[in-house]
Amino acid sequence: MRHRSPAEQWDALMVEAEALGVMPPRLSPDEARDLFRPHALRTVHRAWVQLHSRKYFSQTLDDLDLHGREVRVEYDPRDLGRVWVRDLDGRLICEAAQDGNTRPYFNDDDVAEARARRATAQDAMARRDESAVPHLLAEPAPAPRALTADEERAKARLAAEMAAERAAPKRDETPKDRWWRARQTLDAHAAGRPVDAEALRWARGYSQTPEYRSHEAALEEWGDVFLHGLPAGQASA
Missing domain, CATH: 2.30.30.130 (Transposase, Mu, C-terminal)
Incomplete structure (x- = not known):
C-alpha cells in the first residue's frame, strides 16, 4: 500500500x-x-x-x-x-x-549591399596582388631601412665610445710618450690639420695636468735633447 x-x-x-x-x-x-x-x-x-x-x-x-x-x-x-x-x-x-522602439542607424538592406561591395573589392584586390607577384619578384632589393631617432643616438654614442677608447692613454705608454702624443695633437689642431675630436678633447684636458706641464718645462730647459727617442710619427692626428 x-x-x-x-x-x-x-x-x-x-x-x-x-x-x-x-x-x-x-x-x-x-x-x-x-x-x-x-x-x-x-x-x-x-x-x-x-x-x-x-x-x-x-x-x-x-x-x-x-x-x-x-x-x-x-x-x-x-x-x-x-x-x-x-x-x-x-x-x-x-x-x-x-528596445522596442529603437532602430539601427543603417537599415538591413543598406548594410547587406555595403558588405557585398566590400567583398567584391577585396576579391579584386586579391586578384590584382596575385597577378603582380612575378613583377614584384623581379624588382631589386628594397633600400635599407632608415634608422630611427633612438638608433641614430645609439650609433652616435657607440662611435663616441670607440673614439674615446682610441684617445685614452695606452696601457704600455710612458708619461713622456703620453705628453708627446698630446703635444702633437694640439700642434696639429693649431696648424689646421684634421684631428679626432675625442683625441683633441683628451689632449686639452691632459695639458692642464702637472705631468704635462713638467714635460713642457723639461723641453724648454733641454731643448731637442729632451726629444731623443721619440718617434716623429707618434701623434694622434
Whole structure:
C-alpha cells in the first residue's frame, strides 16, 4: 500500500467527476504560464519599463498615461526579449519588447549591399596582388631601412665610445710618450690639420695636468735633447 501521487489522485478524481457529469474548470496554456512567471515591481517612464539592466518598450504605456505609475513586470528567464506588464491587481496591460522602439542607424538592406561591395573589392584586390607577384619578384632589393631617432643616438654614442677608447692613454705608454702624443695633437689642431675630436678633447684636458706641464718645462730647459727617442710619427692626428 502507498499514497497516491498528486497526478494519480487528480486522474482518479477526474474519473469520478466525469461519472457525475461535473467537469472542473481548466486553465489555458497561457494562463498556466502566467501563474509561474517571476515578476518585479517597476515604475513606468513614458513608454518604458526597465528590468535587469534591460529596457522594454510599449506605446500602450504612454497611451494610457501610466508615466510614473508602479506596475508589475513579469518575465520569462529563458526568453528576456519581452516582458508582460500588469497593473497591481494583476490585469494585463501590454506586452513590451526589449528596445522596442529603437532602430539601427543603417537599415538591413543598406548594410547587406555595403558588405557585398566590400567583398567584391577585396576579391579584386586579391586578384590584382596575385597577378603582380612575378613583377614584384623581379624588382631589386628594397633600400635599407632608415634608422630611427633612438638608433641614430645609439650609433652616435657607440662611435663616441670607440673614439674615446682610441684617445685614452695606452696601457704600455710612458708619461713622456703620453705628453708627446698630446703635444702633437694640439700642434696639429693649431696648424689646421684634421684631428679626432675625442683625441683633441683628451689632449686639452691632459695639458692642464702637472705631468704635462713638467714635460713642457723639461723641453724648454733641454731643448731637442729632451726629444731623443721619440718617434716623429707618434701623434694622434
